[in-house]
Amino acid sequence: MSQTITIDPVTRLEGHGKITIQLNGQGEVEDAHFHVTQVRGFERFSEGRPFYEMPSLMARVCGICPVSHLLASARACEAIMSVRIPYTAAQLRRMLNLAQMVQSHALSFFHLSSPDLLLGMEADPKIRHIFGVAAARPELGRAGIGLRRFGQHIIELLGSKRIHTGWVVPGGVTEPLSAAKRDEMLAMLPEAYANIRLALDWYKKIAGNFKPEIEVFANFPSLFMGLINEDESIAFTVGALRLIDSKGNIVEDGIDANRFIEVIGEAVEPYSYTKFAYYKPLGYPEGSYRVGPLARLNIAKSMGTPLADKELAEFKQLADGPVLSSFYYHHARLVEILHGVEKIEMILNDPNILDKHVRATAGVNRLEGAGQAEAPRGTLHHHYKVDDNGLIKWANLVIATGQNNNAMNKGVLQAAKHYVKDGKFTEGILNRVEAVVRTFDPCLSCSTHAFGQMPLALTLVSSDGEVLDQVVR
Amino acid sequence: MKPISARCLILACGNTLREDDGVGPFLAAQAERRFAGESQVRVICRQQWTPELAEDIAGSESVVFLDCAANARPGSVQLAPVEPGGKAPGLATHHFGAAELLSLSKELYGSLPRISLLLTIGAGSLELREGLSSAVNEALPEASLLLERTVQRLLANTASWTQPHRA
Numbered sequence: 001m002s003q004t005i006t007i008d009p010v011t012r013l014e015g016h017g018k019i020t021i022q023l024n025g026q027g028e029v030e031d032a033h034f035h036v037t038q039v040r041g042f043e044r045f046s047e048g049r050p051f052y053e054m055p056s057l058m059a060r061v062c063g064i065c066p067v068s069h070l071l072a073s074a075r076a077c078e079a080i081m082s083v084r085i086p087y088t089a090a091q092l093r094r095m096l097n098l099a100q101m102v103q104s105h106a107l108s109f110f111h112l113s114s115p116d117l118l119l120g121m122e123a124d125p126k127i128r129h130i131f132g133v134a135a136a137r138p139e140l141g142r143a144g145i146g147l148r149r150f151g152q153h154i155i156e157l158l159g160s161k162r163i164h165t166g167w168v169v170p171g172g173v174t175e176p177l178s179a180a181k182r183d184e185m186l187a188m189l190p191e192a193y194a195n196i197r198l199a200l201d202w203y204k205k206i207a208g209n210f211k212p213e214i215e216v217f218a219n220f221p222s223l224f225m226g227l228i229n230e231d232e233s234i235a236f237t238v239g240a241l242r243l244i245d246s247k248g249n250i251v252e253d254g255i256d257a258n259r260f261i262e263v264i265g266e267a268v269e270p271y272s273y274t275k276f277a278y279y280k281p282l283g284y285p286e287g288s289y290r291v292g293p294l295a296r297l298n299i300a301k302s303m304g305t306p307l308a309d310k311e312l313a314e315f316k317q318l319a320d321g322p323v324l325s326s327f328y329y330h331h332a333r334l335v336e337i338l339h340g341v342e343k344i345e346m347i348l349n350d351p352n353i354l355d356k357h358v359r360a361t362a363g364v365n366r367l368e369g370a371g372q373a374e375a376p377r378g379t380l381h382h383h384y385k386v387d388d389n390g391l392i393k394w395a396n397l398v399i400a401t402g403q404n405n406n407a408m409n410k411g412v413l414q415a416a417k418h419y420v421k422d423g424k425f426t427e428g429i430l431n432r433v434e435a436v437v438r439t440f441d442p443c444l445s446c447s448t449h450a451f452g453q454m455p456l457a458l459t460l461v462s463s464d465g466e467v468l469d470q471v472v473r
Numbered sequence: 474m475k476p477i478s479a480r481c482l483i484l485a486c487g488n489t490l491r492e493d494d495g496v497g498p499f500l501a502a503q504a505e506r507r508f509a510g511e512s513q514v515r516v517i518c519r520q521q522w523t524p525e526l527a528e529d530i531a532g533s534e535s536v537v538f539l540d541c542a543a544n545a546r547p548g549s550v551q552l553a554p555v556e557p558g559g560k561a562p563g564l565a566t567h568h569f570g571a572a573e574l575l576s577l578s579k580e581l582y583g584s585l586p587r588i589s590l591l592l593t594i595g596a597g598s599l600e601l602r603e604g605l606s607s608a609v610n611e612a613l614p615e616a617s618l619l620l621e622r623t624v625q626r627l628l629a630n631t632a633s634w635t636q637p638h639r640a
Contacts, residue, residue, distance in 0.1 A: 063520075111524060130524060130577070131573075131576060131577065131580065134577055134580035134581050135580055138580060138581050138582075141524075141577075141580070141581045142528075142581050142582070144524075145524060145525050145527065145528055145581070148524075148525050149525055149528070152525070163520075
């Protein structure tokens with residue numbers, strides 16, 4: 001008789017989902033799925049709204065990465081307006097997105113994943129959380145809080161709100177940066193550097209303890225996609241997408257927002273509200289790919305900032321070609337935080353950063369527009385069609401978590417097959433299966449544009465559908 | 474140990490789109506106006522209490538947490554001391570309670586406010602709409618006055634909280 005294991009809810013994620021593991025009659029893992037169990041429907045209820053409302057509306061998709069939604073949406077609107085935003089507005093937006101990257105990555109690394117990394121995958125779940133981290137290594141907890149505060153405060157200084165700022169608008173931003181705010185941000189940099197240095201040094205010391213997890217945490221060949229600049233350095237707010245294969249060969253290059261739907265399709269599966277993105281020429285599921293920090297570091301030839309460039313060179317030594325194990329998302333996230341801090345410093349020292357010209361204005365000049373940006377967890381694509389009055393007729397959002405969806409499912413299956421033997425599992429094993437998903441830092445609210453609580457749940461199901469065991473936290 | 478940055482921190486929590494959940498932000502906005510000229514009072518209002526707030530708490534001499542209470546009689550106003558505790562498991566990464574935040578302040582910064590109080594107003598409805606229910610509206614004057622007097626006592630250093638306030 002076969003069985004199914006269900007993890008429900010899966011914990012320490014941005015959203016609500018569950019994992020089911022199907023066992024065959026011999027107790028071996030036959031299949032596994034990561035289900036996203038919430039739905040919301042932003043694409044539908046935005047129909048009929050004026051296009052210039054879209055950035056503010058779309059930012060509400062998420063409380064963690066609203067800035068990336070703002071930016072992708074604003075860029076789609078600017079395509080409809082056919083305007084190019086002022087240089088300073090572009091720099092300020094870049095800084096806003098990097099500040100969000102820092103605070104979101106800090107949340108993922110310190111609050112969600114460091115309990116596993118510091119205390120161990122087998123640690124008692126009663127202490128395997130942020131309080132356990134605080135008790136064992138308070139300086140790590142303080143570093144995480146410090147980096148979160150750094151990113152959030154920059155967002156607040158720029159946009160007047162920590163979450164869901166309305167500062168980014170089609171055409172640019174509503175207000176220029178003041179000298180006082182710039183100086184306040186500059187004063188925050190030394191502590192941010194110290195905090196990320198502490199985290200990177202600590203992570204590199206302990207990563208070697210996780211060789212077994214590195215082997216089976218979504219460690220397989222796949223395509224990778226992310227934004228890069230013309231000089232092949234990492235990009236988050238502008239640039240074009242590049243798709244590489246698992247050997248590092250360029251599969252598709254220069255994918256701007258208008259070309260996105262030519263090359264990327266979306267499949268659906270009956271067990272999840274999140275769609276499954278794929279590279280059209282290879283079809284689904286063969287064309288599945290990964291996005292986010294791991295993909296971006298695999299694709300970029302440089303970070304464009306000196307300290308992060310040294311870290312990137314070290315990161316690329318982890319493999320002969322692209323780094324394939326998703327465990328290394330953690331490492332990539334820390335390198336991106338360092339890059340974010342450095343790049344913010346560079347932008348703040350830009351002699352034009354206080355320029356008052358930060359917004360271009362125009363009406364509807366095209367009836368269709370698309371925009372893209374990198375969210376902390378990967379590429380974000382917004383695509384709108386409007387009528388002559390600028391009212392939204394159709395909208396489509398392709399979200400990072402949807403683009404990582406197939407890899408997350410394959411990763412869960414890989415880990416479950418490795419760890420679950422003879423139908424037997426322990427809490428530590430289930431935590432490892434959850435931890436595979438956590439490496440991707442998925443945002444389930446984003447991926448379904450959904451509304452709901454945060455927990456995710458694991459179920460053991462027999463071949464005839466009987467639920468044999470379930471872990472619900 | 475964190476340096477003291479406020480003698481009294483008012484830390485409110487709530488979502489104004491969930492009816493009576495908005496009472497914390499409402500009272501926080503009132504307090505911000507009432508104590509606008511008082512540099513020793515700091516007001517922070519969030520939709521959720523997150524771990525970052527542990528640093529602000531650790532740097533305060535006293536703290537008044539403001540929230541609605543879903544399991545209390547609608548409109549009932551309560552003020553009681555709150556102690557560190559309630560270390561939540563893995564789910565609690567986005568939302569902490571007052572006791573958990575105090576625990577985190579102690580663990581991370583080795584510092585706790587001298588007095589920590591939780592002022593709650595029983596929620597009548599938490600539906601998806603703006604505005605407050607009639608029960609909570611009627612309780613606002615009492616809650617507002619209690620908050621004001623509490624802050625004044627904390628600033629005057631005359632507070633003693635052996636008896637919780639219940640109404």
